[in-house]
Each structure stands twice: as structure tokens, then as C-alpha cells.
Amino acid sequence: MADPNSVLNDLPGFPQLQGPRIRLRGPRAEDAAAVFEVFSDPAVMRYWSSTPMRELAQAEGRIAEILEGFTQRRLINWVVVDRGDAVIGTCTLYNFVARHRRAELGYALRSDCWGKGLAREATTLAIDWAFRALELHRIEADIDPRNEASRKVLERLGFASEGVMRQRFFIGDDATDSEIFGLLAGDWAAQHG
Ligand SMILES: CC(C)(COP(=O)(O)OP(=O)(O)OC[C@H]1O[C@@H](n2cnc3c(N)ncnc32)[C@H](O)[C@@H]1OP(=O)(O)O)[C@@H](O)C(=O)NCCC(=O)NCCS
Numbered sequence: 001m002a003d004p005n006s007v008l009n010d011l012p013g014f015p016q017l018q019g020p021r022i023r024l025r026g027p028r029a030e031d032a033a034a035v036f037e038v039f040s041d042p043a044v045m046r047y048w049s050s051t052p053m054r055e056l057a058q059a060e061g062r063i064a065e066i067l068e069g070f071t072q073r074r075l076i077n078w079v080v081v082d083r084g085d086a087v088i089g090t091c092t093l094y095n096f097v098a099r100h101r102r103a104e105l106g107y108a109l110r111s112d113c114w115g116k117g118l119a120r121e122a123t124t125l126a127i128d129w130a131f132r133a134l135e136l137h138r139i140e141a142d143i144d145p146r147n148e149a150s151r152k153v154l155e156r157l158g159f160a161s162e163g164v165m166r167q168r169f170f171i172g173d174d175a176t177d178s179e180i181f182g183l184l185a186g187d188w189a190a191q192h193g
Contacts, residue, residue: 004134005098008073015133017078017125022118024078024091024125026070027063031079034087035059043111047144047176049169069094080109080122088113091122093130093139101137103130107153119153127157128192131185138184144169145179158191159183 014026027035036059038044045052053059069075074096080089089109096103107123130136143150145164159181167175 002135003098004096004101004136005073007134008076008096011073014070014076014078015129017129019121019125021083022088022121023081023085024122025081027066027077027079027087029060029063031087032056032059032063035062035079035090038087038089038108038110041111044108047147047150047171048108049171051172076126078122078126080107080118088118089122091126093126095140101135103134103136103139105130105139105141107150114149119149120156123153123157127183127188131188136185138182140183141181142168142178143181145177151179154181154183157183158187160187 015024017024033056036053036056039048039059039062040053042052053062066075066077069077075092075094077090077092077094079087080091082088090107092106093103094106105123105126107119107126109119109122127139130139139159141150141154141159142165143154145151151161160183162180162182165178165180168178169176
């Protein structure tokens with residue numbers, strides 16, 4: 001079985017994953033305005049573990065961190081692009097633990113793109129790659145339990161809810177709960193062959 005760290009280290013660049021309507025690719029400096037548009041929207045950030053971006057420099061900084069995180073192979077934070085190569089969101093694998101063959105999944109889309117199955121398409125590409133290329137055993141996600149859209153995405157992908165950690169994140173002054181979801185390679189293979 002492949003060592004996930006070796007596979008990550010051997011990657012020549014961000015894996016590019018092509019779906020029917022969207023593509024996952026690495027971010028570029030010129031994506032900053034589009035990244036800012038996604039993460040400055042209070043609707044997108046409602047259940048996120050940080051507050052909305054207020055200036056373009058934060059998106060520029062975020063892209064620099066993503067590229068550095070990839071250089072160190074500790075983060076694969078794709079941007080989700082439409083057919084015209086415009087950024088409409090992000091999809092992320094992070095907190096890799098090679099020894100236990102697991103990682104965490106995160107995702108966000110620009111709010112005018114919600115409700116079209118695009119989050120499902122993006123996350124399916126990332127998960128399929130993580131199980132097939134990295135040969136992970138388990139993928140985790142955590143959500144604010146009130147985040148119905150995110151819960152639905154995870155349930156449709158086959159994730160199981162595994163419990164709630166109380167008051168785990170501060171959003172401003174509010175301590176919010178975190179519901180943990182898990183998806184096993186066997187669950188995925190049973191659905192996707
Ligand atoms: C969560 C998010 C990515 C979902 O994106 P999306 O593209 O609208 O999701 P999809 O269209 O792929 O929908 C997947 C399922 O969720 C359902 N869904 C989407 N939004 C929903 C909502 N607000 N309430 C209930 N169900 C919802 C869809 O109907 C679909 O179900 P179906 O397969 O039975 O038809 C998007 O709402 C988002 O970016 N939210 C802000 C960021 C965020 O909270 N990210 C997750 C942090 S853990």
C-alpha cells in the first residue's frame with residue numbers, strides 16, 4: 001500500500017481534477033479578487049471558523065499560505081473553477097496524518113453558485129483522489145451542527161455523523177459546537193466501485 005507522505009512528496013504540482021462542470025486546480029496570485037469575493041461574503045462565512053475577509057490583502061495572504069502549505073505538503077487547498085477558469089470556491093484536504101491514513105475535508109462556494117450540486121461535484125473529485133491516489137483510509141469533516149447545507153453535502157457523500165464536540169470554536173464571542181463526520185475508504189468503494 002502506498003505511503004501517503006511519499007505520494008504527496010512525489011507530486012510535481014497541485015493535482016488538477018476535472019469534473020463535468022468544474023475543475024480543481026492550485027490557486028494563482030491573480031485569483032485573489034475572486035477568492036476575496038467568496039470569503040468576504042457574510043453568508044458564506046456564517047458557519048466558518050473565522051470572520052469574513054475585509055480587504056483584498058487577506059485573500060492575497062491566504063493564497064500565499066496555500067502555496068506555502070502545498071510546498072510543505074501539509075495542505076492541498078484547491079480552488080474550484082468554472083468552465084471559464086473563474087474561481088467560484090475552494091475545496092481542501094488538510095491535517096494529513098499519514099501514519100493513520102487520514103485527512104480532513106473542507107469546502108466553500110460563492111453564494112450565487114449554491115444549490116446546483118457543485119459542492120457535491122467538487123468534494124467528490126477531492127475525496128475520490130484522496131482515496132485512490134493517497135490511499136487514505138478515512139476522511140473527516142466537521143461542521144457547525146446548524147449548517148444544514150454542509151450536513152446535506154456530507155450525508156449525500158456517505159459521511160456518517162460521529163458525534164458533537166461542544167463549544168469547540170469561537171466565532172467572535174460565541175463558542176460554537178462542532179459535529180464530526182467520517183467517511184471510510186470502504187464506504188466510498190461500496191458506493192463508487
Ligand atoms: C455548504 C455548501 C458548500 C453547499 O454548496 P452547494 O453547491 O449549494 O451544495 P450542493 O448543491 O452540492 O448540494 C448538496 C445537497 O445539499 C442540499 N442543500 C444545499 N443547500 C442547502 C440548504 N441551505 N439547506 C438544506 N439543504 C441544502 C442540496 O439540495 C443537495 O441535496 P440533494 O443532493 O438531496 O439535492 C455551500 O452552502 C457553502 O459554500 N456554504 C458556506 C461555506 C460552508 O459552510 N462550508 C462548509 C463548512 S463545514
